[in-house]
Amino acid sequence: MRQFSNTLFGLAFGSALMMKSFAVQDELVGLAVFSVLLSAILTNFMWIRSIGIAGISGLSLVYMKLGGSSLPGTILTVITAVLLSSAVLFAIYADISISKQGEEYKHEV
16 A cells, blocks of 8 residues: 555656646746645654645645636646545555554563
8 A cells, every 4th residue: 555655646646747748837836745745754754644735735825826717737647636635545554454464462461
């Protein structure tokens, strides 16, 4: 599950970079890429995995600043947000499943 989570982070990163090819302002693309990277770093290195959802706030700023001026940029922002939140949820699920397996091994002894 952790590998699938990191794959989703990679897809979100690629989606954020793809905004550059659809005439989205460079500042907004940079904010989207920074948000995805920050979310991936926080999710993978913090004990509390749900803190990685903080990257959604940067993507919501990108969505607000686009304001419908670029339909492909808006669609990519929504796709990036969905991929990002899915990646965080899968990381949380991976930790839960690992902790459940540890409990099973404790009770077997």
